[in-house]
Amino acid sequence: MAKQKKSLPKLLNARYKLVVLHEETFEEKAAFTGRLWSWLTGAVTAAAVLVVLTVILIRSTALREYVIGTSLSSEEREMLTEAYARLDSMEQVAQANDIYLTNLRQVISGQAGETLEDASRQQAQPKNNIPANEPDISVSDDELALRELVESGAPYELPENQQNARTGISSYTFYSPIKGIISADFSAKDQHYAIDIAVKMNEPVRATLSGHVLFASYTPETGYVAIIQHGNNLVSLYKHCASIIKKVGSFVRGGEVIAFAGDTGELSTGPHLHFELWYNGSPVNPNDYIAF
Secondary structure: HHHHHHHHHHHHHEEEEEEEEEEOOOOOEEEEEEHHHHHHHHHHHHHHHHHHHHHHHHHHHHHHHHHOOOOOHHHHHHHHHHHHHHHHHHHHHHHHHHHHHHHHHHHHOOOOOOOOOHHHHHOOOOOOOOOOOOOOOOOOOOHHHHHHHHOOOOOOOOHHHHHHHOOOOOOOOOOOOOOOEEEEOOOOOEEEEEEEEEEOOOOOOEEEOOOOEEEEEEEOOOEEEEEEEEOOOEEEEEEEEEEOOOOOOEEOOOOOOOEEEOOOOOOOOOOEEEEEEEEEOOOEEEOOOOOO
């Protein structure tokens, strides 16, 4: 044992030579000399430096996710789950808003719209080309304001209509938009989704229910048009007006004057009010709910 203890320091202090030779000619290319403890210390130091550099590289780059993985706390996981849930909800809201705006454009042009259920059933089917005779409705400033109003999430359900929303529009008490003589009845067969009421010029036009004004502008075919969004996905339209006194986004009460009857637009044949009522994106006969 004493001889082994004395030989260990002697072994560590012994000098060694590392020679690099050519494989075929055995010509000496390089030579390194040093004590054994120097070689061991250098090897351990180099290994430690390599390990430290590797750890720093992994923790400070994207390799961390593949080697170590993401270690999220319970709060971070909960926040991430809520973020994904909000993203999914926003996608559904965006889809509903797109269908809603499309329906409004179709309502203005006098065509029946589609509901959200109809759109989900048609997603797997190929889209048909739009007929060539369908009018092109460009996006106006009022429609941009309408988009902002819809996307802002402003509530359209009015307190007085919360109970009516459960039983449908038959439980509403409608105001007659104007008094006059019916010159054209509602006819789904003829695609006349309205009641035409012949009146004198500048007769006041009243809102049939409380709601928000979604559209108030001039169109070439139907003149000055006002559209009001009521509760329970109910929309009323007032076309061929002489003028409109309400702005987009304003709240009106049932029976409040919103416009004056006139003879504007290419499709008008005289002073009258073209009144439409739409429920869940489909036209309904106003005669079934309103006494004109």
